[in-house]
Amino acid sequence: xxxxxxxxxxxxxxxxxxxxxxxxxxxxxxxxxxxxxxxxxxxxxxxxxxxxxxxxxxxxxxxxxxxxxxxxxxxxxxxxxxxxxxxxxxxxxxxxxxxxxxxxxxxxxxxxxxxxxxxxxxxxxxxxxxxxxxxxxxxxxxxxxxxxxxxxxxxxxxxxxxxxxxxxxxxxxxxxxxxxxxxxxxxxxxxxxxxxxxxxxxxxxxxxxxxxxxxxxxxxxxxxxxxxxxxxxxxxxxxxxxxxxxxxxxxxxxxxxxxxxxxxxxxxxxxxxxxxxxxxxxxxxxxxxxxxxxxxxxxxxxxxxxxxxxxxxxxxxxxxxxxxxxxxxxxxxxxxxxxxxxxxxxxxxxxxxxxxxxxxxxxxxxxxxxxxxxxxxxxxxxxxxxxxxxxxxxxxxxxxxxxxxxxxxxxxxxxxxxxxxxxxxxxxxxxxxxxxxxxxxxxxxxxxxxxxxxxxxxxxxxxxxxxxxxxxxxxx
Amino acid sequence: xxxxxxxxxxxxxxxxxxxxxxxxxxxxxxxxxxxxxxxxxxxxxxxxxxxxxxxxxxxxxxxxxxxxxxxxxxxxxxxxxxxxxxxxxxxxxxxxxxxxxxxxxxxxxxxxxxxxxxxxxxxxxxxxxxxxxxxxxxxxxxxxxxxxxxxxxxxxxxxxxxxxxxxxxxxxxxxxxxxxxxxxxxxxxxxxxxxxxxxxxxxxxxxxxxxxxxxxxxxxxxxxxxxxxxxxxxxxxxxxxxxxxxxxxxxxxxxxxxxxxxxxxxxxxxxxxxxxxxxxxxxxxxxxxxxxxxxxxxxxxxxxxxxxxxxxxxxxxxxxxxxxxxxxxxxxxxxxxxxxxxxxxxxxxxxxxxxxxxxxxxxxxxxxxxxxxxxxxxxxxxxxxxxxxxxxxxxxxxxxxxxxxxxxxxxxxxxxxxxxxxxxxxxxxxxxxxxxxxxxxxxxxxxxxxxxxxxxxxxxxxxxxxxxxxxxxxxx
Numbered sequence: 001x002x003x004x005x006x007x008x009x010x011x012x013x014x015x016x017x018x019x020x021x022x023x024x025x026x027x028x029x030x031x032x033x034x035x036x037x038x039x040x041x042x043x044x045x046x047x048x049x050x051x052x053x054x055x056x057x058x059x060x061x062x063x064x065x066x067x068x069x070x071x072x073x074x075x076x077x078x079x080x081x082x083x084x085x086x087x088x089x090x091x092x093x094x095x096x097x098x099x100x101x102x103x104x105x106x107x108x109x110x111x112x113x114x115x116x117x118x119x120x121x122x123x124x125x126x127x128x129x130x131x132x133x134x135x136x137x138x139x140x141x142x143x144x145x146x147x148x149x150x151x152x153x154x155x156x157x158x159x160x161x162x163x164x165x166x167x168x169x170x171x172x173x174x175x176x177x178x179x180x181x182x183x184x185x186x187x188x189x190x191x192x193x194x195x196x197x198x199x200x201x202x203x204x205x206x207x208x209x210x211x212x213x214x215x216x217x218x219x220x221x222x223x224x225x226x227x228x229x230x231x232x233x234x235x236x237x238x239x240x241x242x243x244x245x246x247x248x249x250x251x252x253x254x255x256x257x258x259x260x261x262x263x264x265x266x267x268x269x270x271x272x273x274x275x276x277x278x279x280x281x282x283x284x285x286x287x288x289x290x291x292x293x294x295x296x297x298x299x300x301x302x303x304x305x306x307x308x309x310x311x312x313x314x315x316x317x318x319x320x321x322x323x324x325x326x327x328x329x330x331x332x333x334x335x336x337x338x339x340x341x342x343x344x345x346x347x348x349x350x351x352x353x354x355x356x357x358x359x360x361x362x363x364x365x366x367x368x369x370x371x372x373x374x375x376x377x378x379x380x381x382x383x384x385x386x387x388x389x390x391x392x393x394x395x396x397x398x399x400x401x402x403x404x405x406x407x408x409x410x411x412x413x414x415x416x417x418x419x420x421x422x423x424x425x426x427x428x429x430x431x432x433x434x435x436x437x438x439x440x441x442x443x444x445x446x447x448x449x450x451x452x453x454x455x456x457x458x459x460x461x462x463x464x465x466x467x468x469x470x471x472x473x474x475x476x
Numbered sequence: 477x478x479x480x481x482x483x484x485x486x487x488x489x490x491x492x493x494x495x496x497x498x499x500x501x502x503x504x505x506x507x508x509x510x511x512x513x514x515x516x517x518x519x520x521x522x523x524x525x526x527x528x529x530x531x532x533x534x535x536x537x538x539x540x541x542x543x544x545x546x547x548x549x550x551x552x553x554x555x556x557x558x559x560x561x562x563x564x565x566x567x568x569x570x571x572x573x574x575x576x577x578x579x580x581x582x583x584x585x586x587x588x589x590x591x592x593x594x595x596x597x598x599x600x601x602x603x604x605x606x607x608x609x610x611x612x613x614x615x616x617x618x619x620x621x622x623x624x625x626x627x628x629x630x631x632x633x634x635x636x637x638x639x640x641x642x643x644x645x646x647x648x649x650x651x652x653x654x655x656x657x658x659x660x661x662x663x664x665x666x667x668x669x670x671x672x673x674x675x676x677x678x679x680x681x682x683x684x685x686x687x688x689x690x691x692x693x694x695x696x697x698x699x700x701x702x703x704x705x706x707x708x709x710x711x712x713x714x715x716x717x718x719x720x721x722x723x724x725x726x727x728x729x730x731x732x733x734x735x736x737x738x739x740x741x742x743x744x745x746x747x748x749x750x751x752x753x754x755x756x757x758x759x760x761x762x763x764x765x766x767x768x769x770x771x772x773x774x775x776x777x778x779x780x781x782x783x784x785x786x787x788x789x790x791x792x793x794x795x796x797x798x799x800x801x802x803x804x805x806x807x808x809x810x811x812x813x814x815x816x817x818x819x820x821x822x823x824x825x826x827x828x829x830x831x832x833x834x835x836x837x838x839x840x841x842x843x844x845x846x847x848x849x850x851x852x853x854x855x856x857x858x859x860x861x862x863x864x865x866x867x868x869x870x871x872x873x874x875x876x877x878x879x880x881x882x883x884x885x886x887x888x889x890x891x892x893x894x895x896x897x898x899x900x901x902x903x904x905x906x907x908x909x910x911x912x913x914x915x916x917x918x919x920x921x922x923x924x925x926x927x928x929x930x931x932x933x934x935x936x937x938x939x940x941x942x943x944x945x946x947x948x949x950x951x952x
Contacts, residue, residue, distance in 0.1 A: 188924065188930065249590055431674065454658070461934065
């Protein structure tokens with residue numbers, strides 16, 4: 001069993017070898033305080049924290065191949081890390097060893113206007129991509145909620161979804177090429193500036209979403225699109241969660257319009273994010289909101305779309321619809337939406353952030369199940385997220401009066417129940433946050449033994465020493 | 477070396493076992509004439525033909541698992557087959573053995589309107605999908621040129637592209653769930669009715685385009701969209717190939733409009749297809765045509781788009797632009813486009829159909845290289861295809877006066893030159909037709925040894941006896 005791999009500790013000799021590869025300035029070793037930063041991602045609480053023994057900050061694929069060859073020789077685990085904004089422990093070194101921090105590999109290598117593609121290193125902050133593309137009239141459709149901090153390499157590793165996936169799909173749709181350093185330290189070029197390519201199995205899509213367990217992405221080629229020239233949002237307030245959520249799948253099927261975003265936020269989520277940002281939204285009388293975005297090549301078309309959808313929503317039980325048709329108002333509302341997760345991260349260390357996904361038409365059933373769990377266990381369970389994709393973030397928050405023992409005894413029962421209900425609705429364990437270390441122990445509820453065997457065979461083939469980000473996604 | 481696997485012949489005892497699995501009626505054995513049909517796909521000529529020893533026509537995943545278990549026990553190769561409309565030998569049993577013909581697994585299992593998804597068996601004819609969806613106002617975006625005959629299972633196995641990929645992307649974007657029978661005979665469910673899902677590695681995308689070497693697809697869940705309510709085509713005639721092709725990448729970058737299709741056809745391609753269909757297009761004075769399609773939710777928007785693009789094209793060296801804004805005219809033009817490959821298949825058995833793909837902005841450079849090859853070798857080399865994706869089908873047709881020896885000596889040199897030029901432009905061996913047996917010997921020009929090693933490790937892990945569609949894609 002590879003699972004029982006005994007890893008070696010990093011000796012001063014190994015540390016010296018790492019220093020020879022990346023340079024003294026880019027090695028952190030024997031410095032608890034500096035290493036501590038790399039012991040966690042954005043999951044609240046201490047349960048998922050693990051200290052690395054060393055952190056290196058390479059500047060090239062070549063340096064990473066040397067690190068991987070050393071790690072294989074010495075049997076030391078290696079964990080890749082982007083901005084550390086993940087929510088599943090993907091960048092946390094659960095078996096210690098080396099963290100490879102990719103912050104220095106942050107170059108935008110090329111903007112190719114004629115092909116509408118961009119070539120990047122993994123450490124580019126996702127938000128910077130569209131910032132630098134604006135002047136070219138081009139646009140990358142990825143829009144993870146952590147976009148102001150997360151790295152594009154992490155987006156690819158997690159197959160980030162985000163706010164615009166209803167219309168534009170998730171990260172995987174835009175990755176056309178990858179330079180990969182494999183777990184054994186080989187450099188492999190996959191794909192290229194190609195819209196179509198069936199030359200060999202699709203290893204790019206195997207890499208996207210592999211959560212740092214199958215390779216480092218040292219170059220990323222992304223497909224771009226013409227920048228939509230017009231955009232508007234509708235913020236729709238409903239008295240109850242049910243009234244809001246039951247409309248979600250019907251918006252597309254009954255109007256024929258596919259909005260860019262269909263986001264759901266319950267009252268608690270909005271309140272916590274507003275308090276965190278010292279912002280306001282008119283949430284006090286409503287039970288839930290839908291935030292819809294529309295974009296297109298001109299405002300006329302965008303207006304037509306949002307008016308069609310607005311009229312459909314008005315025919316149902318809506319309290320109020322606000323239109324945000326200027327960038328400042330839109331950004332104010334979206335900033336609240338983007339900060340819900342972070343706002344919750346700081347209110348309690350006793351919580352579990354879930355990332356459930358079900359068929360989009362079953363999203364109302366899922367919310368109903370979650371509401372019944374709130375009643376049964378008398379807990380807080382705010383819900384928000386990408387409802388249009390069938391993807392809901394549900395935060396199980398421990399009531400302040402519960403003892404730790406009670407929390408630790410009850411949480412597994414709640415999760416068991418939520419997951420069973422998700423499975424009954426045809427759903428899965430994670431829509432976009434990944435499995436990582438946080439959800440690994442539950443994956444066998446969702447995937448069959450035969451399925452997990454196939455995953456395991458791929459992992460063993462690519463990483464025979466189980467050296468790359470071990471302890472993640474599934475047990476070998 | 478698995479490549480040197482010695483397969484067993486099908487004995488009467490094995491044939492009897494197959495009969496026990498599928499029933500006497502659905503086994504073809506010891507019947508050369510009936511077996512011959514399964515010895516080829518749509519590649520012209522005899523070079524790529526191989527006779528199966530037996531053909532079975534199962535009706536369920538369960539029957540296929542039994543076939544695979546038998547084949548592994550007996551070391552008999554198994555080749556899956558859809559409609560046999562492929563162009564790379566993917567469905568041809570190059571090592572003999574069993575062909576599994578999927579024509580009986582042709583049920584549309586479910587149309588789920590609320591989720592906008594359809595669940596199908598692999599033997600459904602692709603064209604039938606949209607036929608049956610019309611009444612629901614829904615639409616599947618796949619549009620392979622062989623759609624009147626090809627099966628959806630083959631589209632998934634080859635990751636078919638086709639005419640609408642500029643706007644809608646290729647088959648892979650629409651496959652949300654698969655039931656797979658693995659080469660060792662396990663049934664595995666991948667994905668589901670889920671728009672987003674990061675629960676484990678993306679095995680669906682590994683399966684899509686695996687050309688029948690990693691598993692049978694016994695159930696396929698496809699994402700649908702609202703049926704576009706309006707559509708129009710522009711047929712643009714140019715004096716020269718250069719004038720037509722240089723506009724292709726500029727259409728999107730300079731107008732901001734993404735047409736549904738941007739197809740290129742040179743004069744010879746149009747002429748051959750018109751002759752084959754006994755149809756007419758005004759090709760005699762032009763050197764090449766672009767066929768553009770636009771679709772959308774209303775005619776007003778479609779008109780706006782095609783007028784914008786039409787004006788852009790008019791500013792350049794165009795001879796004539798025809799608008800086809802009714803279904804009958806559109807279908808007439810598209811039928812010619814769809815039948816080019818078939819028209820060429822029957823004019824000569826001495827030809828090689830190439831499926832080159834380059835970055836879209838390099839498509840004019842590729843065409844220029846191909847024109848120089850025509851001059852150098854004094855051959856026919858008609859070009860047509862999905863120019864908007866950077867994907868061109870180039871038919872190397874032997875001049876009638878050449879001896880077979882000359883043809884066989886020259887073709888490898890021509891291919892070598894074409895492939896080298898494609899590589900220099902950042903291109904790949906196949907955009908949508910697949911590698912199969914036809915292009916296998918060239919794949920190592922395009923993919924590195926390390927890359928091929930990764931493919932080989934996956935194949936060996938999934939198919940340890942190398943029993944499933946051996947002799948395809950790459951050498952183990």
